[in-house]
Amino acid sequence: MTALVIALLAFGVSACMVSYAVFRATTGNPLPDKSSRLYVPLIDNLGPDYNDGGEPYWSLSYVDAMALWQAHKASRLTVLYATTWQVQSDNSSVPAMSLGGDAVTADFFPMFEVLFRFGGGWTADDDARHANVAVISQSLNETLFGGQDSIGREIQLDGQLFRVSGVLQDWNPRPRFFDLGSHHSAYNFGFEDTGDIYIPFTRATDMKKNSEAVFCPTASWRADTTHWDAYLHSECDRIDAWAELDTPAEVNRFREYLHNYAEEQQRLGRFSWAPNIRLRNLTDWLAYEVGTPAVSILSMLVSASFLLIILVNVVGLMLARFMRRAPEIGIRRALGASRTAIYRQFLTEAATIGFVGGLLGVALTLLGVMGASELFAPNIARLVHVDASLIALTVLLAVLATMASALYPTWRAAQTQPAWQIKINH
Known part of the structure; x- marks a missing residue:
């Protein structure tokens, strides 16, 4: 289940980042220091x-x-x-x-x-x-x-x-x-x-x-x-x-x-x-x-929608993943763990999953940029490039998206009643 979450995130984030790279290339300021003059x-x-x-x-x-x-x-x-x-x-x-x-x-x-x-x-x-x-x-x-x-x-x-x-x-x-x-x-x-x-x-x-x-x-x-x-x-x-x-x-x-x-x-x-x-x-x-080429805007909308659909599925997967651990949560709570500790544990796990998904997303983004000429006009595709800022943004987006998707599953997991879980597993 964790591997599936990582793969889904990697595909969703890389699609967004390739589209963003095209959008960035077509909306850049050629003279940022003098454009206002x-x-x-x-x-x-x-x-x-x-x-x-x-x-x-x-x-x-x-x-x-x-x-x-x-x-x-x-x-x-x-x-x-x-x-x-x-x-x-x-x-x-x-x-x-x-x-x-x-x-x-x-x-x-x-x-x-x-x-x-x-x-x-x-x-x-x-x-x-x-x-x-x-x-x-x-x-x-x-x-x-x-x-x-x-x-x-x-x-x-x-x-x-x-x-x-x-x-x-x-x-x-x-x-x-x-x-x-x-x-x-x-x-x-x-x-x-x-x-x-x-x-x-x-x-x-x-x-x-x-x-x-x-x-x-x-x-x-x-x-x-x-x-x-x-x-x-x-x-x-x-x-x-x-x-x-x-x-x-x-x-x-x-x-x-x-x-x-x-x-x-x-x-x-x-x-x-x-x-x-x-x-x-x-x-x-x-x-x-010049404006922004319609193909660039369309690709951003499609990729953002794709990522949103993926995140809805990630929420479901994370919920199933966390709730399967209800007995563990119940025992931890019975031994004195606070809800804050549960939040901290599961959000840290989500951030780690997001980080790994981001690294895989970087690899897929590199492949996407290399194949940009198949989707965009040649004079636009050759402007698209990967730099340190795009790599960092890819990983950051994956981590933040995963943590956002984990908020509701974490909240549900933190509501687990210790007495009920102990009774069930007695």
């Missing part, structure tokens, strides 16, 4: 016919993005968009590659606490000069330069030479929050890997590089880039913007600036609707745009 500004440039229940579209037009960037109303502000590059190497043994990345401004790297293995980002002066500089990922540096310090070396992007100013050090925040509006990961929960190449926004614009995700309502979601300058000044939404605002006063001033800017566009005749702006911090932005 990073904000996404949005301006409705499309009007009521193209917003979602009054909410502006989740990216900006080029006109609005440049206006925000050039206004210098935040301590740091970056505009960016996701795009792809054709990468060629001077090494003939390395084939040409098509790789993703982002066109960003200089503030991007300090704002998002990007880690570098070699070098660093570029300067605001490089943005102004439309410089041919690039930051590359560690994996691309391994491919092109064998992992050596490549600062000052050149790479060829879309046939043009760029000087490497920095090499990233395993920077891969989850979810991929910073370019949700301009990257197709926005339609895939935002859990794809970050890109391999980052170049100045101004240089990418000169090269007529377009965003991966563009919303042009007048062109049925398709962007007409034949006339590039006209396209830039169209109402196509394709650019992400982030502002770093350190105090509530700065947030209020920036929100007021956004409202005044939208009012000005209305007076100029560009907008025919009342100002409609949003300013959300990183946490609120993720909750609104």
Whole structure:
């Protein structure tokens, strides 16, 4: 009976922990130290016919993005968009590659606490000069330069030479929050890997590089880039913007600036609707745009229900286990043992059973995490991992669940009448 209780607990707890590991991976905060200071500004440039229940579209037009960037109303502000590059190497043994990345401004790297293995980002002066500089990922540096310090070396992007100013050090925040509006990961929960190449926004614009995700309502979601300058000044939404605002006063001033800017566009005749702006911090932005994948929530509900059913059965098993020992309890009580001593004994036994069940549950959790790819999408399954905190939580949940299940059986056992048991066993 004890072995059955241990096995049931192990299966129930491990199911919960695997689901929790997925839930934790999909709801994590990519920048916990700065999430309250990073904000996404949005301006409705499309009007009521193209917003979602009054909410502006989740990216900006080029006109609005440049206006925000050039206004210098935040301590740091970056505009960016996701795009792809054709990468060629001077090494003939390395084939040409098509790789993703982002066109960003200089503030991007300090704002998002990007880690570098070699070098660093570029300067605001490089943005102004439309410089041919690039930051590359560690994996691309391994491919092109064998992992050596490549600062000052050149790479060829879309046939043009760029000087490497920095090499990233395993920077891969989850979810991929910073370019949700301009990257197709926005339609895939935002859990794809970050890109391999980052170049100045101004240089990418000169090269007529377009965003991966563009919303042009007048062109049925398709962007007409034949006339590039006209396209830039169209109402196509394709650019992400982030502002770093350190105090509530700065947030209020920036929100007021956004409202005044939208009012000005209305007076100029560009907008025919009342100002409609949003300013959300990183946490609120993720909750609104990414949320929690339905499969993660569903798995949590199913596993929690499974554990609850198991605990109901454990209560019955523990009750049968304890009540079979009624003669022992009666004799102990007759010899002077208090009800408190009975409680202490049986709850200690329950905690021990829970601990053993927790250890078995850890093993089953490890197996469950290894098989997560069979139940969840690959881009979510590969985020799931087991660490010390998950192991400790598994054991703790098993112990607490067993002790909770043992409360009623222990109470029943402690009510055993010594005289009745002695009479029966006389």
